[in-house]
Amino acid sequence: MGPMSSPDFSKGAAWQGGNFVPIGEASVPLTDWGFLRSDAAYDVVTVWDGAFFRLDAHLERFMRSCRKFRLDPGRSPQEIFEILSQCVKLAGLRSAYVEMLVTRGQPPWGSRDPRLAVNQFRAFAVPYVWIANEEQRQRGLHVKVSKVQRIPPASVDPTAKNYHWNDMTMGLFEALDAGADTVLLSDAAGNVVEGPGFNVFALRGGRLVTPLEGVLEGITRRTVVEIAGTFGVPVDVRALPADELRSADEVFLSSSGGGVLPVTRVDGKTVGNGEPGAVTRRLLQTYWDWHYEPRYSVPVRY
Ligand SMILES: Cc1ncc(COP(=O)(O)O)c(C=O)c1O
Known part of the structure; x- marks a missing residue:
């Protein structure tokens, strides 16, 4: 040139x-x-x-x-x-x-x-970057809960979006080597927190749970909580033990890199009936619909 x-x-x-x-x-x-x-x-x-x-x-x-x-x-x-x-x-x-x-x-x-x-x-x-490819989004992601602990909030504040990702990357190696698509990290008490670029939700008995501490307060997470409110689905923002995740009815990830991403396997075990759940699919659809809500969109000045 x-x-x-x-x-x-x-x-x-x-x-x-x-x-x-x-x-x-x-x-x-x-x-x-x-x-x-x-x-x-x-x-x-x-x-x-x-x-x-x-x-x-x-x-x-x-x-x-x-x-x-x-x-x-x-x-x-x-x-x-x-x-x-x-x-x-x-x-x-x-x-x-x-x-x-x-x-x-x-x-x-x-x-x-x-x-x-x-x-x-x-x-x-x-x-636009998708955390999961088309095939993974259709069938739902296979996630591994890692042995790697997320950096404790008292060391690096996870609510300030940062590049301290060695835990995420080593966790990804572990998950990919085990045949999973991506990884979720836990805290010292064995609660799942978040993964490389996303928050996590579990649906149990009609209630959504998403971790309170040790996470970036995702904007997609906030959007999901708001949408769930309009559906009348209660959301508990609290610690999420890994065992609760493994026995959930539905699991999904939330991220700007793809919105609501269904999870159909956790640690090799099928979630629900093995297909993206009904509540997850409704949230996913509304997440994309809300991109056309004037209160949430600012046109690019082309
Ligand atoms: C560590 C981490 N957690 C959660 C998220 C999800 O945040 P958001 O929904 O704002 O993209 C991200 C960023 O994408 C992230 O890097």
């Missing part, structure tokens, strides 16, 4: 250092603590059929994550929206995975004082 040709944003667009660049050219300096120490906060909002879904909730959570980690994005939610929208527009995407992030940057050479680092904001838009 010659110097006069225009950049190719077809695989995605990123914003960094005041410029929009093709996703393949976006990078973080080797010495940024975001890379060397996973010292960063982020959020992911999706675009579906030309509109952001629950953008305000994602921007709010992002600003909160930044405050918890003493990171400064250096711009307002409105300014961030404009950057995100431009990334989506440049990439020409109608449905997108849109990420905003702040890394610590680096303190001056010789200093190890994080207060002296200049934080760095970046953003990017790429095609």
Whole structure:
């Protein structure tokens, strides 16, 4: 590509250092603590059929994550929206995975004082990312409850969306090696908490249960709780012992990466009749219907 040709944003667009660049050219300096120490906060909002879904909730959570980690994005939610929208527009995407992030940057050479680092904001838009492929979504996911414990909340605050994922990744290896599709991590007491990019729900005796502590407060989780309310299905937000999950009538995951994702096997054992459950399917359908609710959608400025 010659110097006069225009950049190719077809695989995605990123914003960094005041410029929009093709996703393949976006990078973080080797010495940024975001890379060397996973010292960063982020959020992911999706675009579906030309509109952001629950953008305000994602921007709010992002600003909160930044405050918890003493990171400064250096711009307002409105300014961030404009950057995100431009990334989506440049990439020409109608449905997108849109990420905003702040890394610590680096303190001056010789200093190890994080207060002296200049934080760095970046953003990017790429095609919509599904946590489960089409076949897995149809038949329901096979999940393994890992021996790996999720990092305790007293060590790294899971309510601030972060890149401390070694537990998730090692759990994924374990689950995939065992023939499952994905993994759920537990806490020290043997309650399941969450997995790589999703929250979890179990339906037992007509009531939904989703873990209270040790989890990111997912926006999809919040949406599911709201939808369940309109169905008159009660939701208990409390500890979820792994054994309760294994004996649930229905199980599903919730994530911006695919919405409501049915689970039909836990640790090799069939959930319910082995097919995505009726309540799960209703929630899934309404989750997608709500993408057309004006109160939850903000059109991309193409
Ligand atoms: C660890 C973790 N838990 C839960 C979720 C689900 O959150 P949301 O529904 O906001 O995408 C995510 C992000 O996708 C995550 O990374």
